[in-house]
Amino acid sequence: MKTWRDILNSSIHSSAALNAHFKSEHTSIDRVIATYPMRINEYYLNLIQREGDALWKQAVPDAAELEDPVCVEDPLDEENLSPVPNLVHKYPDRVLFLISSQCAMYCRFCTRKRKVGTDRMAITPQTIEAGLEYIRRHPQVREVLLSGGDPLLLSDTGLDSILSRLRAIPSVQVIRIGTRVPCTLPMRVTPALAALLKKYHPLYINTHFNHPAEITPESSAACALLADAGIPLGCQTVLLKGVNDHPEIMRELLLKLLQIRVKPYYLFQTDLTAGTNHFRTPTATGIAIMRSLIGHISGLAIPTYALDGPGGKGKIPLTPDYILDRGSDLIFENYRGERCTYPESGDGT
Ligand SMILES: *Cc1c(COP(=O)(O)O)cnc(C)c1O
Ligand code: SF4
Numbered sequence: 001m002k003t004w005r006d007i008l009n010s011s012i013h014s015s016a017a018l019n020a021h022f023k024s025e026h027t028s029i030d031r032v033i034a035t036y037p038m039r040i041n042e043y044y045l046n047l048i049q050r051e052g053d054a055l056w057k058q059a060v061p062d063a064a065e066l067e068d069p070v071c072v073e074d075p076l077d078e079e080n081l082s083p084v085p086n087l088v089h090k091y092p093d094r095v096l097f098l099i100s101s102q103c104a105m106y107c108r109f110c111t112r113k114r115k116v117g118t119d120r121m122a123i124t125p126q127t128i129e130a131g132l133e134y135i136r137r138h139p140q141v142r143e144v145l146l147s148g149g150d151p152l153l154l155s156d157t158g159l160d161s162i163l164s165r166l167r168a169i170p171s172v173q174v175i176r177i178g179t180r181v182p183c184t185l186p187m188r189v190t191p192a193l194a195a196l197l198k199k200y201h202p203l204y205i206n207t208h209f210n211h212p213a214e215i216t217p218e219s220s221a222a223c224a225l226l227a228d229a230g231i232p233l234g235c236q237t238v239l240l241k242g243v244n245d246h247p248e249i250m251r252e253l254l255l256k257l258l259q260i261r262v263k264p265y266y267l268f269q270t271d272l273t274a275g276t277n278h279f280r281t282p283t284a285t286g287i288a289i290m291r292s293l294i295g296h297i298s299g300l301a302i303p304t305y306a307l308d309g310p311g312g313k314g315k316i317p318l319t320p321d322y323i324l325d326r327g328s329d330l331i332f333e334n335y336r337g338e339r340c341t342y343p344e345s346g347d348g349t
Pocket of ligand 2: 102104107110111150179180
């Protein structure tokens, strides 16, 4: 049987391999690949039904990546918010700790595409130890988010070594792993990996699905293994033009996530990342999608639609506005557009 490493090793990286698979002519993408690498593993490649579909758009380079007129390399100012390399300390009580430069696929819309999968992202035993040392010296850090790249592309041994050192820091209450592996390379989630992660509770995983076609028997099995190990699963979806910027598609995705025991956590407005401008939608599109969902489907399926403030200002929720008037009565409309009244208590005014 093929291991996850075999599947990863047979990934395609060039237009020649892509053209051979799809019997197509896409040579111009090699120019893009020279700046922003391509990696499409065999599993995800086989989910792509046809050129230009929602999965193709996420995986296959587009000439537009090199012609982005608006966006910037590091829109969230992560490099300036890093007290040591690969550790971003933006919020008071939690840090983002990048422990892998590799992913199972290089998403074309990646917010960290300036460095993920390239030699501009140097992760070494020294940067890992420096990150751990920073966390040891900052006991206000209650939660550590492991990200990258994808932490689950590390070997079991490598991951175990980082997690055990992190768990040995008494001030670290919660460990959170951000990984797209359950979606892009679900066979990486083995019983051995689930057993390893289970040793480090409370440990949360936020995964990343963007389209209902990504929810397959394989990805469902991966999420089941993790959920059965007691790991609460969340999902960080990115709102992407031509992929999921439609109420019907988003609804189907969110309801399918609930069925595989993944709780939608964030729906992200696309960051201003250089090379991703062609994926951006107006925020009004996202707000309209949220309005089409809230109240109409289970509240469990509703993520927070969030915008990550340019310049590292942090995330803010973007919520449909139901309030019509704030007087001595609060006047609002409900999810069906009916006008409602709630009399304020009068205290504190
Ligand atoms: C998004 C993010 C977090 C986590 O934010 P939550 O709202 O807790 O999910 C932490 N640090 C950085 C730098 C982030 O970008
Ligand atoms: S898996 Fe995440 S970090 Fe990796 S390329 Fe995709 S969006 Fe970027």
